[in-house]
Structure formats: C-alpha cells, structure tokens
Amino acid sequence: MEYTKIKDGKIFGRLMEMIEVLVIPEGYEEIQREVLAGYYTSLRKIICPSTLVKAGYRCFSCSDATEIILNEGLTAIEEEAFLNEQKLKEIVVPSSVNSIGLNAFRGCRSLQKIIINKEEGSLTGAPWDAPKSTEIIWNGSRED
Numbered sequence: 001m002e003y004t005k006i007k008d009g010k011i012f013g014r015l016m017e018m019i020e021v022l023v024i025p026e027g028y029e030e031i032q033r034e035v036l037a038g039y040y041t042s043l044r045k046i047i048c049p050s051t052l053v054k055a056g057y058r059c060f061s062c063s064d065a066t067e068i069i070l071n072e073g074l075t076a077i078e079e080e081a082f083l084n085e086q087k088l089k090e091i092v093v094p095s096s097v098n099s100i101g102l103n104a105f106r107g108c109r110s111l112q113k114i115i116i117n118k119e120e121g122s123l124t125g126a127p128w129d130a131p132k133s134t135e136i137i138w139n140g141s142r143e144d
Contacts, residue, residue: 021045028052031059048074055081057101062086072096083107093117105130113137 020042024031026049033056036046045067046060054076060068061083068082072094079101082088085108093100095117105111106129113135116123120138127136 018042021047023047024049024052026051030054030056032056034058034061036060036063045069054078057081058083060085070094070097075099077101077104079103080106086110089113090115093123097123099123100125100128102128104128105134108134 022036022043022045024047028049029051030053031048035056036043036059043063043065046063046065047069048055048071050071050073052071052074055070055074055078057078058080059078060081063085064087065085066087066089068085068088068091070092073096074094075096075098077093077097077100080103081101082091082105083103084106087110088108089110090113091111093114093116097118100123102125105114105127109131111130111134114127114130115137116139118139127134
C-alpha cells in the first residue's frame with residue numbers, strides 16, 4: 001500500500017494526488033516552509049489542528065484549496081503563506097493571530113473576503129497584497 005511521508009519538508013505519496021480534504025493531525029505546532037506548496041491538485045479543503053501556532057513561509061502556496069480553516073491558537077502567518085492560492089475565496093483570521101507576514105495573500109486572485117477576528121488596526125500591513133477588490137472585515141465591521 002502506498003502511504004504518505006513527511007520528507008525534506010514535503011508530503012509525498014501517490015495518495016496525496018487524490019486527497020480532497022486534508023485534516024492536519026492534532027499535535028502539529030507548525031506547518032513549515034512550502035510543505036503543501038503546489039503538489040496537490042485535487043486538494044479542496046485544509047483543516048488546521050487546534051495545536052497549530054505558526055503557518056510558515058509559503059506553506060499553503062498553490063495548493064488549489066478553495067477552503068482553509070485556520071485554528072484559534074494560531075499566532076503567526078508568515079510571509080507569502082497563501083501565495084498564488086488562486087481558488088481561495090475567503091479566509092477567517094483567528095483572534096489569536098498576532099502577525100501576518102508581507103505579501104501573505106499575493107496572487108490570491110479569487111480572494112473576495114478576509115475576515116479578521118480582531119480590532120481594526122491591531123495587525124499592520126493590511127491587506128497584505130491581497131487583490132484590491134478583496135473586502136476586509138475587522139471584528140465584523142466593514143472596512144471603509
């Protein structure tokens with residue numbers, strides 16, 4: 001039976017080509033550099049564990065996911081974390097996030113809405129190179 005392995009920062013295995021929903025197991029605290037980048041054309045949904053505290057550089061880049069569920073407890077989203085995530089339409093940033101890196105949403109051309117569960121102005125750099133048409137909602141209030 002073919003199985004997946006984490007090797008050299010990437011997840012490998014023939015089954016990964018068929019996975020549509022990836023539930024990252026509890027216990028993982030960090031998704032490292034480019035782990036999910038560009039390899040999973042059938043992947044549509046990523047669910048992060050409650051233990052995740054850091055989404056690394058380009059960790060979700062080009063995964064083809066239409067939905068990424070970030071967990072409360074996540075504190076850092078690194079530079080270009082969602083680079084060229086072309087099918088992602090909406091992302092909810094948990095209130096526990098203290099920093100979002102440069103160009104976190106660069107190339108996310110379908111991104112329509114970023115919902116940030118924090119007070120407006122509590123994170124710098126918005127909209128993190130998201131498309132100009134992306135609506136940013138702070139704590140449920142529309143940005144002007």
